[in-house]
Amino acid sequence: MTIINFFCAAVLASCPLLFGTLGEVLTEKSGNMNLGVEGMMYIGAAAGLGGAYYYEKAVSSPVAAVSVIIALVCAFVFASLGALIYSVITITFRANQNVTGLALTIFGVGLGNFAGEAMGNAAGGYVFVSNVTKNAFNAPLFPSLSNLPVVGKMLFSYNFLVYLSILLTVALALFMNHTRHGLNLRAVGENPAAADAAGINVMRSKYLSTVIGGGITGLGGLYIVMNSANGVGGVWVHNCVSGYGWLSVALVIFAMWNPWRSMLCAFIFGALSVMRLYIPLGIPDQIYIIFPYIATVIVLIAVSLRKKRENQPPSSLGLAYFREER
Amino acid sequence: MxxxxxxxxxxxxxxxxxxxxxxxxxxxxxxxxxxxxxxxxxxxxxxNPVEVYTDMVLGSLKSKTSRVETIKIMIPLLGCAVAITPAFKMKFWNIGAEGQLLAGAIAATYFALFHHATMSRPVLLSGMFIAGTLAGGLAGLIPALFKAKWGTNETLFTLMLNYIILGIERYLQNGPWKDPKGTGFPIIAMFDRSARLPKVFGVHIGWIIVLLLVAAMFVYLKYSKHGYEISVVGESERTARYAGMNVSKIIIRTMFVSGAIAGIIGYLTVCGADYTLNEGTAGGVGFTAIAVAWLAKLNPFTMIGFAFFLSVLSKGSNTIQTNFKxxxxxxxxxxxxxxxxxxxxxxxxxxxxxxxxxxxxxxxxxxxx
Known part of the structure; x- marks a missing residue:
């Protein structure tokens, strides 16, 4: 039974990573390396929590579905606004992508904590959502199916965000490989000058993919705040994202910019992050906790050791595109 | 047409x-x-924005204690900004100053905890300094080695080391280095008097060391052969290769310097400011330092101004938290x-x-x- 519980916990823990990774894959495919994922996750988390909280305050008997939709929209929109700032500065103003991304992280981490605490102060302590919203985020989407032996728990016991992230994986894979817009986007990431010459609107592709990608990472933040693994979901905890955004950026490399592999990699890292609760290895907790980070380092090294043609990043990644300087 | x-x-x-x-x-x-x-x-x-901004400035500069506090925030900030400067100039995105600082702090703490009785004060303080420098340098060296040899992504490598070194610190604090005289709460003991840095004008001597580092870094980047090599590699690795420079060596050497300076700042923080090591020793300074370094366009002297500005902001934020919630x-x-x-x-x-x-x-x- 432990192994099944471990599997389920790993899936739950991998969900925010998957949102973060998918968002960043979409972003990087356009040639934009947005290191602000951590910041956008914070913004999404605070905005989503705030949206649901103020909705609940405004009506006498909150409806779970409405609360969920408001939280999702707020998280997505505010995180994508963060990505929009990044886009304006890097795409239009041609600033250095690394530094702008780091600035977005500084800004977003500050803003998320700031908003979370300001809302808490206004509420007189902590800002938290009622059990109605919390349950809507945490309850299994298929309660009847989840009672099936073994498979039920492994496949059908998760909350709706998990299934949403899987749907998103499928959608992103289809988009990138089978639609004109997706192929155009990849062309932009590989060689913006050639894409421009072929009549693709490079600016628009870059803006759209970065902003939408940012919104998707915001959903990861929302997941963290609503479905915290510590069992205290639905409340603002100072510094709650704690590196998940950065892990997502690393996972993009591990996943080789491929949505399907993102799912696998996120699962592995989700498993690593909850392993200590299920498989005691007799090592101190503080060391066990850093396993995902150690694994990231190992993976980074391994990926750089075997350079294959297909695991390369989009060739224009990190470079600003100057049409006038072609 | x-x-x-x-x-x-x-x-x-x-x-x-x-x-x-x-x-x-x-x-x-x-x-x-x-x-x-x-x-x-x-x-x-x-x-009222005017009131809040005024309160921030007053809260960080009005009284002597608040000025000392502001300078205490400024020392590691300026130091780390100087530390990451050579790396950033080389376009090596070292966002691991935090971890390198902590590595230096851990190494210095080892001597403070276990050798304060056997060493004289000057020997102890210099030993801690050397240990901190080397440990910080080593933490910078590891990602540089992989970057130079295989092109491993340095941004994420240095960042992951932050979390890993923080994990090691937490382990030491909760396990082997836990204060035996403590009340069960996992903290590391306060340093012996002999392991504390002296004060000059009310602030620990670290501010002099950091100012010296600023000047040294300016000279190093502007007038030394190393500094020239760093800027060439930063502009274009291919040009550097074509000019016959050993790019790998330059990357590794520069990152050692970068990490070592961060390590010195770690030493200053534990021996000068906190007199102990805890998980907040680095406290996010590595990231704010990136802001300082970049705002100053990687000019060490300009960094003094921006580090001061952001320290006022940081200290002032604590004040407005108390006064305005x-x-x-x-x-x-x-x-x-x-x-x-x-x-x-x-x-x-x-x-x-x-x-x-x-x-x-x-x-x-x-x-x-």
Missing amino acids: EGTKREPFVRIAKRDDISKGKAFLIRVAAVLAALLVGAVIILILNH IPASASGVLTGIILFAMLACEFFISYRVIFRGHKEKEEDGNDDN
Whole structure:
């Protein structure tokens, strides 16, 4: 039974990573390396929590579905606004992508904590959502199916965000490989000058993919705040994202910019992050906790050791595109 | 054809050059614009922006204790900004100053905890200094080795080391280095008197060391052969190779220097400011230092000003938290906005925006961030 519980916990823990990774894959495919994922996750988390909280305050008997939709929209929109700032500065103003991304992280981490605490102060302590919203985020989407032996728990016991992230994986894979817009986007990431010459609107592709990608990472933040693994979901905890955004950026490399592999990699890292609760290895907790980070380092090294043609990043990644300087 | 094609609404052209005064004015305007955005946020929270900003400045500079506190925030900030400068100049994105600082702090703490009885004070303090420097340097060296040999992504490597070193610190604090005389709460004991740095003008001697580092880094980058090599590698690795430079060696050496300086700052923090090691020893300074270094355009002397500015912001945020109940995270928000504004304004320094219909003379320095 432990192994099944471990599997389920790993899936739950991998969900925010998957949102973060998918968002960043979409972003990087356009040639934009947005290191602000951590910041956008914070913004999404605070905005989503705030949206649901103020909705609940405004009506006498909150409806779970409405609360969920408001939280999702707020998280997505505010995180994508963060990505929009990044886009304006890097795409239009041609600033250095690394530094702008780091600035977005500084800004977003500050803003998320700031908003979370300001809302808490206004509420007189902590800002938290009622059990109605919390349950809507945490309850299994298929309660009847989840009672099936073994498979039920492994496949059908998760909350709706998990299934949403899987749907998103499928959608992103289809988009990138089978639609004109997706192929155009990849062309932009590989060689913006050639894409421009072929009549693709490079600016628009870059803006759209970065902003939408940012919104998707915001959903990861929302997941963290609503479905915290510590069992205290639905409340603002100072510094709650704690590196998940950065892990997502690393996972993009591990996943080789491929949505399907993102799912696998996120699962592995989700498993690593909850392993200590299920498989005691007799090592101190503080060391066990850093396993995902150690694994990231190992993976980074391994990926750089075997350079294959297909695991390369989009060739224009990190470079600003100057049409006038072609 | 010529007649039917309309001139685009805006065109962007590279500026040939811009006077230093004008560039400076654009940057000042950017910072002011950022503070204005901050004022709007304060207004949204139903406070008077002028009062809040005044309170921030007074809270960080008015009394002697608050000035000492501000300088204490400034020392590691300026030090880490200096530390990451050579790496950033080389376009090696070292965002692991935090971890390198902590590595230095851990190494120094080892001597403070276990050798304070057997060593004389000067020997102990220098031993701690050397240990801190080497440990920090080593933490910088590891990602550099992999970057130089295999091109491993240094941004993420250095960042992951932050978490890993923090994990090691937590382990030491909860396990082997836990204060045996403590009340069960996992903390590391306060350092013996002999392991504490002396004070000069009310602040630990670290401020002198950091100022020396600033000057040394300026000279190192501007006048030494190493500094020249760093800027060539930063501009173009291929050019550096073509010129016969050993790029791997330069990367590894520079990152050792970068990490070592961060390690020294770790030593200063535990021996000068805190007299102990805890998980907040680094406290996010590695990230704010990136803001300082970049705002100063990697000029060590300019960093003094920006480090001071951001320290006032940081100390001031604590004050307004007490007085106005505005969360202290406000300093992160403001730092981020200022960075955004400065990054965006660089565009108006290097390019001209020409609107349709305006003739060549038009120069636009507008800033909309």
